[in-house]
Amino acid sequence: MSRDTSLSLxxxxxxxxxxxxxxxxxxxxxPLIRGWLRQREVLYHDADDLVQEIMTVVIRRVGDFxxxxxxxxFRTWLRTITVHCLRDFWRAGKNKPAGVGGxxxxxxxxxxxxxxxxxxxxxxxxxxxxxxRRLLEMLQGEFEPKTWQAFQRFALNNVPxxxxxxxxxxxxNAVFIAKSRVLTRLRQESAGILDEN
Amino acid sequence: xxxxxTPHPPQEKLRAFAQGTLVxxxxxxxxxxxxxxxxxxDSLAGEPAGTxxxxxxxxxxxxxxxPSQPANSAADANAIPAPLQNHPRYRIVEKIGSGGMGAVxxxxxxxxxxxxxxxxxxxxxxxxxxxxxxxxxxVRMAAKxxxxxxxxxxxxxDAGELHxxxxxxxxxxxxxxxxxxxxxxSLAHACDWIRQAALGLxxxxxxxxxxxxxxxxxxxxxxEGVVKILDFGLTRMVQDAELANSPTVPEHATREGMILGxxxxxxPEQIIxxxxxxxxxxxxxxGCTFYCLLTGKPPFAGGTTIDKLHAHGARxxxxxxxxxxxxxxxxxxxxxxxxxxxxxxxxxxxxAQRFATPGEVAKALSKVLQGAKQAMQNPAARAxxxxxxxxxxxxxxxxxxxxxxxxxxxxxxxxxxxxxxxPLQMGLGGLALFCGLxxxxxxxxxxxxxxxxxxxxxxxxxxxxxxPPDPTKANASVEERAARIMLLIPSRGLWLADYKYVADEVxxxxxxxxxxxxxxxxxxxxxxxLLAPGSLQGRVVPDRILDAxxxxxxxxxxxxxxxxxxxxxxxxxxxxxVERLLQEFAAQNKPVASLCxxxxxxxxxxxxxxxxxxxxxxxxxxxxxxxxANIGSGRVVQDGILITATADQDAPQLLRNISNLLQx
Numbered sequence: 001m002s003r004d005t006s007l008s009l010x011x012x013x014x015x016x017x018x019x020x021x022x023x024x025x026x027x028x029x030x031p032l033i034r035g036w037l038r039q040r041e042v043l044y045h046d047a048d049d050l051v052q053e054i055m056t057v058v059i060r061r062v063g064d065f066x067x068x069x070x071x072x073x074f075r076t077w078l079r080t081i082t083v084h085c086l087r088d089f090w091r092a093g094k095n096k097p098a099g100v101g102g103x104x105x106x107x108x109x110x111x112x113x114x115x116x117x118x119x120x121x122x123x124x125x126x127x128x129x130x131x132x133r134r135l136l137e138m139l140q141g142e143f144e145p146k147t148w149q150a151f152q153r154f155a156l157n158n159v160p161x162x163x164x165x166x167x168x169x170x171x172x173n174a175v176f177i178a179k180s181r182v183l184t185r186l187r188q189e190s191a192g193i194l195d196e197n
Numbered sequence: 198x199x200x201x202x203t204p205h206p207p208q209e210k211l212r213a214f215a216q217g218t219l220v221x222x223x224x225x226x227x228x229x230x231x232x233x234x235x236x237x238x239d240s241l242a243g244e245p246a247g248t249x250x251x252x253x254x255x256x257x258x259x260x261x262x263x264p265s266q267p268a269n270s271a272a273d274a275n276a277i278p279a280p281l282q283n284h285p286r287y288r289i290v291e292k293i294g295s296g297g298m299g300a301v302x303x304x305x306x307x308x309x310x311x312x313x314x315x316x317x318x319x320x321x322x323x324x325x326x327x328x329x330x331x332x333x334x335x336v337r338m339a340a341k342x343x344x345x346x347x348x349x350x351x352x353x354x355d356a357g358e359l360h361x362x363x364x365x366x367x368x369x370x371x372x373x374x375x376x377x378x379x380x381x382x383s384l385a386h387a388c389d390w391i392r393q394a395a396l397g398l399x400x401x402x403x404x405x406x407x408x409x410x411x412x413x414x415x416x417x418x419x420x421e422g423v424v425k426i427l428d429f430g431l432t433r434m435v436q437d438a439e440l441a442n443s444p445t446v447p448e449h450a451t452r453e454g455m456i457l458g459x460x461x462x463x464x465p466e467q468i469i470x471x472x473x474x475x476x477x478x479x480x481x482x483x484g485c486t487f488y489c490l491l492t493g494k495p496p497f498a499g500g501t502t503i504d505k506l507h508a509h510g511a512r513x514x515x516x517x518x519x520x521x522x523x524x525x526x527x528x529x530x531x532x533x534x535x536x537x538x539x540x541x542x543x544x545x546x547x548x549a550q551r552f553a554t555p556g557e558v559a560k561a562l563s564k565v566l567q568g569a570k571q572a573m574q575n576p577a578a579r580a581x582x583x584x585x586x587x588x589x590x591x592x593x594x595x596x597x598x599x600x601x602x603x604x605x606x607x608x609x610x611x612x613x614x615x616x617x618x619x620p621l622q623m624g625l626g627g628l629a630l631f632c633g634l635x636x637x638x639x640x641x642x643x644x645x646x647x648x649x650x651x652x653x654x655x656x657x658x659x660x661x662x663x664x665p666p667d668p669t670k671a672n673a674s675v676e677e678r679a680a681r682i683m684l685l686i687p688s689r690g691l692w693l694a695d696y697k698y699v700a701d702e703v704x705x706x707x708x709x710x711x712x713x714x715x716x717x718x719x720x721x722x723x724x725x726x727l728l729a730p731g732s733l734q735g736r737v738v739p740d741r742i743l744d745a746x747x748x749x750x751x752x753x754x755x756x757x758x759x760x761x762x763x764x765x766x767x768x769x770x771x772x773x774x775v776e777r778l779l780q781e782f783a784a785q786n787k788p789v790a791s792l793c794x795x796x797x798x799x800x801x802x803x804x805x806x807x808x809x810x811x812x813x814x815x816x817x818x819x820x821x822x823x824x825x826a827n828i829g830s831g832r833v834v835q836d837g838i839l840i841t842a843t844a845d846q847d848a849p850q851l852l853r854n855i856s857n858l859l860q861x
Contacts (some may be wrong), residue, residue, distance in 0.1 A: 019797075019815070020763055023690075031421060038422050040325035041383040041525055045570045100632070104526055141770035146309060149288070155250055156257050157291070161242060173231050173238050176215070183217025184224060187249055196248040 008191035010074070014063045022059075024138060030055055032084070032130045036123070042104040045087065054085045071195045075127040079120065083113045128194060135190055143182060146170060148177035201470055203230045216247035230553070248432055278317070280357030287315055287363070302643070303366060309742070310770075311722060313351065316362045329360060336362055339429045341404060343725065345736065346397030346416060348425045348456045351723065351844065365724075369420055371427070372490065373413035380493050384525055385569065387490040388536065390416065392562035394483055398555035401429060402476040409474050411482035412462040414471050415488060423715040456597045461495035462486060465510040480555055484543025488514060491522055491540070500555045508717045514544035535565050679713040680753040680859050683853075686737060689727035690761020694737045696726075696793035698848035701754060706848075712856045717752070721764055721771055728762035743774050751779030754855045756859070759794030766801040779804050783838065788849055790840040799839070800824035808836040811843045 009028070012021040033054050037047035058081055067073045092106045112120040140148050146168050153164040154175050165172040203250045206214075206227050208675045211212035213219045214227040231237055246254070277289050287304040293314065294301045294548050304315040318332065332353065338364075339350035349365040372390065376382060382390075394416055401408065408415075408429055429477040435813060467474045489495045496514040497505045515565060517540050526671035539561050545551045553560045563623065684699055696718070720739030728734065741747060749755070755778065757765065773850045779802055782789045791799050794815040809829030821828055829836065833850040838858065842851040 019817075023761065023763070030468055035420055035422070041385060044383070044385045045524075128252055129256040136253065136257070140310075141764075142732055142768065148310075152290075155246075156254055158254075163239075170234075173233075173235065176238055176241050177228055178233055180214050180217055180219075180224075180228070183215075183247075184220065184249060185217075186253070187217045188220070190249075194249070194252065196252075 001185040006188060008193075009189050010062070010065070010192035014022075014065065021051070025062075026055070028131060028134050028140070029078075031134075032127065032193065035130075036082075036126060040108060042108060043086075050089060051087060053089070054082055057081050057085060067192050072124055074193045075124055075197070076115070078127065079112060079123050083109055086112070125168055131194055135194075136187060139182070139189060142185065143178075147178040147181060150175045155179040155183065205234065206230060206485050208240065211237060211241055212244050212784070213386050215241050215244040217249065238291050238537045246566070258832065260699060278359060280359050281315075281317065284356045287313070287364075289315070304363075309722075312366045314348075314364050314366045315354070316364065318360045318362065323749045324404050332360055342401055342406065342429055344397055344400040345725075346393050346425055347401065348427045349428055349724065350429070355699055365425075367417045367419055367427075369418045369423075369425075372412050372416040372418055372424075372486070375418055376413060376490060376493070381523060382490050384491070384522060384532070384751075385566070386526065387487065388562050388566055389422075390418065390490065391483060391487045392407075392425045392559045392566070394426055394486075395425070395480075395555040395559040395562065397426045398476065398479050398483065399559060401426075402479075402555055403694065407474050407476055408482075409467065410462075411479050411486060413486050416486065449507050453507060455618050456613065460505040460509075461497065463506070463509060464548075466548060468506050468510060475548070476554060480551050480558060481545075481548075483555070483558070484540055484551075487543065488517060490534070491517065492529045496544070510546070513546045514540075525569075527573050528569050532565055532569055532572075535561075535568075539565070550611065615846050679715040681717060681751065682855065683755045684716055684718050684745075684751040685743065685755065685757045685765065686718055686726055686739065686762055687759065687761045688724065690729045690759065690763075691726040691732065691737065692729045692734040692758065692760040692793065692845065693737065694845035695758035695795070695825075695848070696737050697733065697735065699758075699792070699852065702849045702852050706852070712853075714856070717741060719747060732760075743771055745774070745777075747778065749778060749787060752787070753773050753859055754788040754790065754852070754853075755779075755789045756792060757795040757798045758767060758792045759797065762794060762801075765798045772802075776802055785840060788838050788855045790855060791844050792844070792848060792851060793844045796841050799841070800826060805839060805841070808839050809834050810836070810839070810841040811847075813841075 007015075009021065009024060012018075013025045017025075030051060034047060034051045037043045037050050040047075058078065061081070065074065065077055070076075073159060086105065086109050090109065110121075112123065113115045114120060141152070150164055150168055150170065153159045153167065154161050159167075161175045162170045165175050168175075170178075203226070209217070210223070210227060214224065214231070219227060231241070263550065265674060273433045281287075281289050281302065284304075286306050286307055290303040290312075292300055293303045300317050302315045302317070303312065305312050315571040318347070336350055336353040340352070343349055348367055348502070350362060351365070354361045354363050374783055381387075396470065398411070398632055406429060408426065410428065411426070417425045417427055419425065462485040463477040467478050493596065497508040498574055517537045519530065519537055522533045522536060524530065524533050538556070540549070542552055543558060550562070567618040682699075682703070686696060700716060703714045706712050706714055718737060719741045721743055723738065723742065725736045725738050756774075763769050764771045766772055768777065769775075775798060779789060779799070783804070789799065789804065793813055796805075796810060796813050796816050796821070800810070800816065800820060802823065804825035805821075808826055811832060811834040812818075812825050812828050819826060832847045833854060834841050835854050835858075840854045840858075842848065
């Protein structure tokens, strides 16, 4: 298999992506965007159309994304694309009868555009949590069940290493190693889309 | 201490290792050292988690379904009972809630690694052997309810003296939690959620089941916006336990709360005699739930339980006035009137005056939502944006596979995969393919769940076709036995037409004198397969789970399909099982076939090395070359026992090739 797993997902989709890379990228981001849109009452009816428009732009442009070194550059980039798509959507609907949610959408766009707004803060949080959760699900299959369980119990659930070792019938050393293996892989795969504070 | 072979790495390196920032050679060096060195392990224990891990912990813990623990809950209330800690089959991840029935834990099957919710039933509820038997019966009944809007019950499980129900783990929150005290949800959400719950109730109604305790707490909302009804089949058990008047019933399980369901949502007829409850009782409770979503409180908020019970029967649910509803901008006022009317008809005192079935409720709400959508859209203004085509529903039912097919209106042919894009036309390879992945949203309606009567998908479990002995043959010998075909399907990303065309052809052949085939669908979960974007709509539940017991010796041929092949390729969660199977089939010289994107599985396992395969628009020529295979001519290419087909519609030819190979 030619897939180079030492490259992050972002690097792979930016450079000669294979089908599985696109699929993983789509699996990661489409539910996030759709979920976010559906939570906005004013966009509720159009969420499904909008997901399509936003994801099309994301896919077309992701190759041009360059991380500027700031924390959260990718989620900010994604937020900016969403703002642009929402604005296009609002403009396209301008000829609607008066008072059809126009001002609500404008307000929404304004909030999302402002990096300091509560909405942008929630966007960041939702992005990081969702992407992390999905990546963990996606990576699980790459590890032996015991390695994964050791990581989950010790690293995620904070159970003492000695106890995890006993539960799984492995050495404490192996528990530490399992944790590092998964974390290393997680860091590798998420590079560029999840940044550390 | 174990003997050391290498010097201790410096502390910075250990820290980097612990936080996952070392790679390649450096990582391996520390890893090798650590496997032997307890001293370094000890010093690792003191290392801080690092921000990536902190984010992971937060992401895993900070989900929507995190229950807010009551302030006074003692630490031991959340402790996992001893019999569960050492559960032979499930590893308990954490406690996720507790209700009238008992505590609920998130758990993972030790072997299958499937995440489930495990509901431990209070021991007092099952204090008699008959009660346990009853519990198992109820779970069996509940397990028959497989529907997107019902939380699936999988199994009853006994660990020590603890009896539990294993059910689908829903990544989401209950509507009462979503609602919050005194808040209202938007009219669009309320209508859609109640509509979805009604679809679930309609399905249960068709199976002869009544819930008896519909309330916001029993309606789960997933992150994707799907509503799922919780605790089907269990309410009656609670009632029976109560009626048995067990002296061991703890005080907090009040008679009002348990015997009668929940006073805020209980229909009048159920107060008088809970056994008289029918589907219209569920409609009433759902109506009260609707009322609560719209106004922020149940119909008879405040007052004692007795007051509430009296009010349901004597006063009836207060009329909801259109002015009480917060109408979203752009929604015509008559929508509010229609919604009030729907709530009224759901909560009529006399069951005969209510909607007759939950399906009618769903239909009425769909109409409201459609009306709102139309009012929102000015066709002239939106002309530049392709409007989503409304699905045209085609009912297809065969004895072999009850599949209802929903075809997007713009698609002329059932087999046309991408109505407006093909990778070659676009010349954009992956991009166009990706756009194809996005198409389904155009077709999905609100909530993405099927409508009753419309695309109501037949949720009948798909029986394995039984081949009757042919009476025209005097001695049905081994050659006449129906050949058993294993169809391996992915748990997510199934291209339904691949399955359907195979199943249809198998069904058609059943009527023939020779060449009869028997199909067995093998998958990786008991759940209905999640469909690939843009796929025909329908429902396929595997007959069998792929595990070490699935052997080539049980079958005569194997067919693999996609669209998503990630589970089955090397490195995928079932990659090694597939590899084993392929080796077995090859060793036994039995046909191995792929339809469309399924070809990737065979290529990636090196199964097509040196062979000819069919072209497929989802497999790049480079991938074929990389796997050491060559592209042959024709839509179905056979090379030895390997048969590959270009696309779903080639299934009949594929099966003919398999049959020919199987001829003695």
